[in-house]
Amino acid sequence: MTYPHGSWTGGTLTARSFLKPHHVARAVFHPTWIPDSLDPSVDALKKVRVIAGAVAAFGVYTFVEGGFAFDEMLDNAATACVVLLFITPLTVGVMLHIWRRSGAGTVGQLREPLVRSLKLLLLFIGSALGTVTIFQLGGSLGVLGSMAFSLVGLWMGFFVIAGAYRISGNFFGTAAVHRCLPPLLATVTTWLMAIPDLVTGDLHGLGLAMGAVFILGAPVTVTGIALLEMGRLRSRYGIRLAAHPATLPTPTPPPPPYAPNGFVPPQGNPYAPPGNPYGPGRQGNPYAPGPRPPYNPPPPYNPQRPHGPGPYGG
Secondary structure, rough: OOOOOOOOOOOOOOOOHHOOOHHHHHHHOOOOOOOOOOHHHHHHHHHHHHHHHHHHHHHHHHOOOOOHHHHHHHHHHHHHHHHHHHHHHHHHHHHHHHHHOOOOOOOOOEEEEHHHHHHHHHHHHHHHHHHHHHHHHHOOHHHHHHHHHHHHHHHHHHHHHHHHHHHHHOEEEEEEOOOOOHHHHHHHHHHHHHHHHHHHOOOOOOOOOHHHHHHHHHHHHHHHHHHHHHHHHHHHHHOOOOOOOHHHOOOOOOOOEEEEOOOOOOOHHHHHOOOOOOOOOOOEEEOOOOOOOOOOOOOOOOOOOOOOOOOEEE
């Protein structure tokens, strides 16, 4: 197996890019070495799931808590980072053990994509924890310090939120290791985030029925999308979760409907009859010139004199 080398961001970042944190997040948290998706329809479902989860979380923090519970949101973000830090390597380690025992390949063959995915995981967790720390320290400083920390915290907040949106799609670039790892990791992570709330009975101020729907809605939805994605990878591309990546085919994503530089119309005139439009005339066309040998021009114009010789003889 071969993996692409090159710049992490592909050279897309400039000094002006840092004025828009979501552009920086796209370059940092969806680097160029992550392979393109094989199924755009599943990507659309992922986006719907991410947006629905964000709307539901914002609704709980705003309406159920009787106001925007910003401190609770920061605490939950820190908890999610700790969960990701332990659960993601543990899940990948279990799959590495299964692939190694199959005898079809070694762990050393996957070292490069594993190291890159780990760097992306640590980069996101460090950014999220750094943002939480900035907001927590901002209130303990003076007016000027609080304003400076607020500006930096707002930039980091937008950066991390946009990064979380990217991460939820590629799940730390683990598709570069195995195409089935992102749906598997998303499923495991969402269930482990929901189980503590079920065990402790923390329904976020909702009733039993609504609380259960709110807590179980995310893992059930993610599991359904993950099963759909892995099913399509298996049926359409022959990619199975239990198979070592070295034994899998190397599928290519479907080509875009338009060329990279815009739409390229079909060459030629679609309404012209078949044949060479610049060749000799075709039978049945009274206006087309007939065949003429090359380099043999017609004789010069020499009209006949209808009434005999002219006044000058001839």
